[in-house]
Amino acid sequence: MIRSAVVVIMLIGFFSVSWAVAGQDDSTHVLPGRIVLLSAITVGTVTAVHLYQARAWWEGPRAPFRFENDWVYALNIDKLGHAYGAYTLSHLFTYSMDWSGFSHSTSIYYGSVLGLAYQLYVEVEDGFHQEYGFSPGDAFSDVIGAAIPLAQERFPVLKNFALKWSYYPSTEYVDALRGGSGRVFIDDYQGQTYYITMDPHFLMGDHPPWWIPPWLGVGFGLAARDLQNTEARRRLYIFSLDYNFTRIETESSLLRSVFTVLDHFHLPAPGLVLDGSTVKLRLVY
Amino acid sequence: MRLASLLAILTTSVSLATAGDAVTHRDSSACRAEGLFFELRAVPLYEASPSVMERGELVMLGPGYALSRVWALSLLFATGSRVVAPSAARPVNGEFALGGARLELTYFLSDKGSIRPFCSAGAGLFSIINVGGLGYNGNGIHVGAGVGWEPTDFFRGKLGVEYDRMRFFNLVGQPEGQFEPFALNALGVSLSASFVPGIVP
Numbered sequence: 001m002i003r004s005a006v007v008v009i010m011l012i013g014f015f016s017v018s019w020a021v022a023g024q025d026d027s028t029h030v031l032p033g034r035i036v037l038l039s040a041i042t043v044g045t046v047t048a049v050h051l052y053q054a055r056a057w058w059e060g061p062r063a064p065f066r067f068e069n070d071w072v073y074a075l076n077i078d079k080l081g082h083a084y085g086a087y088t089l090s091h092l093f094t095y096s097m098d099w100s101g102f103s104h105s106t107s108i109y110y111g112s113v114l115g116l117a118y119q120l121y122v123e124v125e126d127g128f129h130q131e132y133g134f135s136p137g138d139a140f141s142d143v144i145g146a147a148i149p150l151a152q153e154r155f156p157v158l159k160n161f162a163l164k165w166s167y168y169p170s171t172e173y174v175d176a177l178r179g180g181s182g183r184v185f186i187d188d189y190q191g192q193t194y195y196i197t198m199d200p201h202f203l204m205g206d207h208p209p210w211w212i213p214p215w216l217g218v219g220f221g222l223a224a225r226d227l228q229n230t231e232a233r234r235r236l237y238i239f240s241l242d243y244n245f246t247r248i249e250t251e252s253s254l255l256r257s258v259f260t261v262l263d264h265f266h267l268p269a270p271g272l273v274l275d276g277s278t279v280k281l282r283l284v285y
Numbered sequence: 286m287r288l289a290s291l292l293a294i295l296t297t298s299v300s301l302a303t304a305g306d307a308v309t310h311r312d313s314s315a316c317r318a319e320g321l322f323f324e325l326r327a328v329p330l331y332e333a334s335p336s337v338m339e340r341g342e343l344v345m346l347g348p349g350y351a352l353s354r355v356w357a358l359s360l361l362f363a364t365g366s367r368v369v370a371p372s373a374a375r376p377v378n379g380e381f382a383l384g385g386a387r388l389e390l391t392y393f394l395s396d397k398g399s400i401r402p403f404c405s406a407g408a409g410l411f412s413i414i415n416v417g418g419l420g421y422n423g424n425g426i427h428v429g430a431g432v433g434w435e436p437t438d439f440f441r442g443k444l445g446v447e448y449d450r451m452r453f454f455n456l457v458g459q460p461e462g463q464f465e466p467f468a469l470n471a472l473g474v475s476l477s478a479s480f481v482p483g484i485v486p
Contacts (some may be wrong), residue, residue, distance in 0.1 A: 139347075
């Protein structure tokens with residue numbers, strides 16, 4: 001119940017802020033009412049997420065704070081998750097501050113700072129947990145994820161690239177839930193795929209071929225399978241088509257906000273999946 | 286021999302810095318005086334007390350903030366390894382994965398030019414833990430010096446030498462046995478690259 005509430009709150013927050021920010025200009029006209037509203041939503045969301053994580057992750061025994069490397073964990077899919085998390089949170093804070101009237105440079109600067117701060121707070125909490133420890137590798141990923149929006153602002157050509165995420169619950173995770181396990185989907189690394197996507201149109205000059213629509217992109221994804229089996233666990237490499245929703249022109253601010261949210265996710269599309277020495281064509285992945 | 290090599294590198298670095306200051310004034314391309322940056326650093330370490338530490342290395346990444354053209358503060362997360370020489374006085378020996386975080390203050394000796402010498406000092410918390418989840422918790426200090434190079438307004442490279450001292454005084458993972466706190470001392474050659482977004486809030 002709490003899990004569902006947290007997910008819903010986060011999606012609503014992300015959606016509403018994205019909707020509100022659509023069409024904002026770059027000047028600074030700070031709106032105190034919106035700052036108060038967003039601060040309240042942020043504090044409420046962070047509190048709810050903390051309570052949720054306290055039950056889902058940090059319920060076990062605590063221990064003295066320590067650093068512990070986990071470079072082999074989940075074949076590094078978790079590291080991609082940390083980078084994606086920092087990247088997405090930085091965008092969320094940026095959109096929020098844009099909507100509150102801050103200049104875009106201020107928003108993106110503090111958006112990245114706040115995104116990184118939140119991710120590091122989670123890592124510090126892990127540091128006190130007997131099962132985890134503060135993972136420097138996770139922190140590396142957090143830093144990289146938070147730096148990407150700043151790099152994209154500094155070098156606009158990088159805006160043709162994005163980090164995206166797709167998820168389909170793994171059989172192992174579903175079985176665990178049926179067995180009464182309190183596992184969370186964020187830890188279901190076998191169900192997650194992380195993508196670097198690219199809008200190829202920037203490579204095609206002013207007149208791209210008519211048969212490549214503006215919203216069509218490509219993506220390179222990474223996933224993992226059989227993580228519980230040290231002999232059989234392996235990475236999957238995915239070369240896939242992708243959708244660049246923000247390239248769809250619309251006058252509707254509602255639709256623009258929907259597209260902004262959707263552009264953080266990879267929706268099912270045709271692709272090639274490299275699994276060991278096998279290449280499979282999937283019409284939907 | 287290794288120490289001599291390090292000193293040679295340091296001397297060369299300082300010479301380069303001086304030469305750079307003399308002939309190259311590229312303030313127009315220099316990184317912003319103040320603001321956020323991200324630094325990646327690699328440090329192969331050379332034993333300074335071989336009876337305790339045999340070898341190791343550090344890779345660090347983290348955000349920093351340039352307080353001015355000459356002062357910068359960094360928070361660097363560290364990963365790496367340490368091979369600790371066996372000792373009956375310690376309950377856990379062997380190869381450890383190292384993790385930690387260090388707060389570091391850097392001072393550039395000049396505010397002009399694209400090549401500038403620097404010195405730095407920092408302190409942090411560190412853990413060394415083996416594959417069995419056993420190890421030690423402690424803290425550390427560091428001092429370093431070298432030369433920074435800013436060929437553009439968004440990139441800074443640094444080459445330097447640094448001395449690290451880590452002192453471990455708590456057991457991790459409840460291994461059996463008592464131990465006296467021990468210290469690892471190391472000299473390292475550091476190579477770092479920083480991205481300076483140059484975005485002003």
